[in-house]
Amino acid sequence: MKDRVQNANFPKTEDGRVYHLGIRAGEVANRIITVGSMSRAESIGKMLDASPKLFSLYSERGFLTITGCYKSIPVSIVCIGMGAPNVDFFIREIRECLSGDMLVIRLGSCGCLTDLPVGSLVLPASSVACIRNVDFDFVSGDPWEVPYRLSKPVSADPDLHSALRDALEITRPPSLKNLVVSNAVNASTDSFYSSQGRQTSFQDHNASLIDHLKAAVSGITTLEMETFWIFHLAASWRGVKQSSSAVNPPPATGPVVPAFSGIPSGTSENVEVLLPSLVENTSSRPVIRAAAAQMV
Ligand code: R1P
Incomplete structure (x- = not known):
């Protein structure tokens, strides 16, 4: 990979690849399922159509992008690992490629x-952030600061959230019949340990954190580490200006690059096929829509 940086604001390699995911325009679809582990991404990738041949790229920084079609609809599966910084690389770099x-x-x-x-x-339906307050004195305790800060909630995209819920209503297996909750509030944390209330050898001042979360956030149901940041970035993207590389993708060279353009429209009973009905040709002001499904 050539690595001469051409733009310090958004570094790319000389052949147009974003720096951490390693992909470029034409190698990622507009409909994306993201997961935290390679094996999950690979398992979902096996459900994609046999043709066209899958595009698959493991980046040097630990991301995996698999692009193919599901029932002829272009889809990408992206493994991003864990936590807010990886979400930031993922959303921003893929947005730059689309x-x-x-x-x-x-x-x-x-x-x-x-x-x-x-x-x-x-x-x-929404998520808050629960973040360790590094200004708190974690050694001696601190009467002036709180050890953890809670953000205001940010919502999932209502259309995508509804499409996901409706598709699951139709397709979920009998074992999940009574076990789908679609109006919950999530909290995304910046640590698997301290800001999720786990007691370890560190002085985390978090013994009452879970009780505080339950009291402060109505409807709080789940804890994980990514959803808030995805919802937040999706909601805050301004979406008024496409980069020149995204509007005019560079010619494809190198590995097999499927031509994921000319997206077909249509609906079906299945969530992956419901997604195209939400994609509009809004090139003057495109949007990022985000939703999440979390297994307890
Ligand atoms: C921590 O073990 C990881 O598990 C949860 C958290 O959000 C964090 O990423 O999600 P995944 O299993 O989907 O990665």
């Missing part, structure tokens, strides 16, 4: 703050 709308559904695991049984599927 024109038109960008749809993101995160499939992940989560902790649960209610009595839902293990195996329940939660579709959070």
